[in-house]
Amino acid sequence: MSKMRNFLEQYITRKIGAEIKCCLTFLLILCFYCVYRWGNGFTEAGIIHMLEMVWAAYILEWVQMLVHCDFDEADRLGLREWIMIVCGSAVYAVAGHLFGWFDGNTAVVLGFGAYMIVAYLCTFWVYAIKRSIDAKMLNSDLKKFQERNNK
Amino acid sequence: MKYTIEQILSGEDELILRYQRLNTEVEAVLQFMNAPAKKLIGTKNDTQAVIDFADVLYAETVDRKTFIYTADDVFRTELTLAQLEEVLNTVNFFRCSKSMIINIDKIATLKSLASNRIDAALINGEHIIISRTYASEFRKILKGESVDE
Numbered sequence: 019m020s021k022m023r024n025f026l027e028q029y030i031t032r033k034i035g036a037e038i039k040c041c042l043t044f045l046l047i048l049c050f051y052c053v054y055r056w057g058n059g060f061t062e063a064g065i066i067h068m069l070e071m072v073w074a075a076y077i078l079e080w081v082q083m084l085v086h087c088d089f090d091e092a093d094r095l096g097l098r099e100w101i102m103i104v105c106g107s108a109v110y111a112v113a114g115h116l117f118g119w120f121d122g123n124t125a126v127v128l129g130f131g132a133y134m135i136v137a138y139l140c141t142f143w144v145y146a147i148k149r150s151i152d153a154k155m156l157n158s159d160l161k162k163f164q165e166r167n168n169k
Numbered sequence: 170m171k172y173t174i175e176q177i178l179s180g181e182d183e184l185i186l187r188y189q190r191l192n193t194e195v196e197a198v199l200q201f202m203n204a205p206a207k208k209l210i211g212t213k214n215d216t217q218a219v220i221d222f223a224d225v226l227y228a229e230t231v232d233r234k235t236f237i238y239t240a241d242d243v244f245r246t247e248l249t250l251a252q253l254e255e256v257l258n259t260v261n262f263f264r265c266s267k268s269m270i271i272n273i274d275k276i277a278t279l280k281s282l283a284s285n286r287i288d289a290a291l292i293n294g295e296h297i298i299i300s301r302t303y304a305s306e307f308r309k310i311l312k313g314e315s316v317d318e
Contacts, residue, residue, distance in 0.1 A: 024302055031285070031301065091283035145283070152281035159311035160279055166313065167261060167274065 036083045043075040046137045047110065050130055051119055058121075067119050074113045078106065091145050099142075107134035170194055191217070196247040200256045209256065211237050211244025218244060222261075226275045226291050228253050230268040240293050263307060265289070265299045273310070 048063075048071060055063055082102075092099045111131030113119075120126040170188075184202060188195045191212065199210045207222040224239045230250045237244045237253075246253065254262070254270055265271045271289060280288040287299040287307065299307050 028302065035284075093283060149281040149283070153279060156279040156281060156287065156308070156311070159308070160273070160276060163311045163313070164274055 032083060036079050039079045039083075040072070040076045042141070043079060043110075043137075044072050046134070047071045047075065047114075050133050054120055054126060067117065070113070070117045071119070074110065074117075078109060082106070092142070095142065103135055103138045103142075107131050107138060110134050170198075191247060193247045193249075193252075197252065200248070207259075209237060209244075209246065209253075211246050213242060213244050218242075220244060222257060222259065222272075223274070225257070225262075225272050226293060226295070227265075227269060227271045227297060228257075229270075260310070263303075263310060265297060265303050265307065269297065271297055271299075 048068065051067065051071070052063060055061075108131060111127050111134065114130050115122070115124075115127045120130065186195070186198055186202065191199075191210075196210055209220040209222065209225070211218050211220050220237060220239060226238045226240060228235060228237045228246075228250065230236075235246050235248055235250055235253060237246055248256065250264075250268065250270060254264055257270060261272055261274045262270050263273055271291075275292050276289045277292045278290045280290070282288050282298070285301040285304050287304050289297045289299060291297065
């Protein structure tokens with residue numbers, strides 16, 4: 019029962035993590051898409067395009083999680099992480115090109131790829147800052163624990 | 170194991186343990202006898218040693234053998250990790266993985282890792298990773314919150 023509970027807890031934790039990342043990635047893509055559309059004089063966005071973005075983000079984030087390539091959560095940016103960031107961004111750029119999110123404009127597709135690289139780097143730094151704050155809190159709790167037990 | 174209980178009318182209370190070989194049963198009795206003093210029995214190079222709870226950094230099971238680590242030594246014990254966990258039943262000791270018990274008092278610093286894991290650096294410089302399965306319970310213990318069984 020306890021094993022089953024642990025398994026479910028781990029699964030739910032991973033699922034929530036993947037869903038949050040999927041939402042974040044979708045928002046990042048949508049933001050670039052909307053700015054592009056607005057810059058070209060359009061004030062509406064394609065529902066089909068948005069569905070494609072959600073599915074692209076969902077599939078890629080799950081693949082990333084299932085193959086244990088959480089490069090945006092890595093402790094440091096090594097060669098492997100850089101390769102994964104560039105590859106992940108390239109997949110989104112190719113998806114954008116194939117689904118016609120940017121009307122087949124190659125320059126914009128390349129700009130979108132670069133934007134996704136920056137977005138991944140920002141996500142990496144946000145996670146690094148979060149871990150740094152968490153470590154401070156953990157060490158503060160550890161100190162209090164040790165003081166409490168050595169009284 | 171055969172045991173004899175004898176009531177005496179005068180003199181000091183005494184507990185004598187006679188054994189040929191140190192096995193799990195004998196060691197459990199020894200641990201019980203040492204419990205008030207918070208001491209463990211470990212063996213190193215066929216020599217027995219008494220280990221203070223306070224000196225233990227961590228205990229680990231490797232290939233079904235349990236080892237107790239202090240700052241300077243490694244001792245073998247006949248107890249399983251679960252039995253050891255019961256003996257070390259104080260708030261300072263935490264089961265940080267399936268095969269390891271860590272002494273929280275001997276942690277120098279903690280580092281938050283990806284996927285909610287925790288890297289515990291011990292006072293002797295060794296690093297122990299607390300997996301996400303155990304990390305949330307560990308956080309509760311540090312905060313002094315009660316932990317559900």
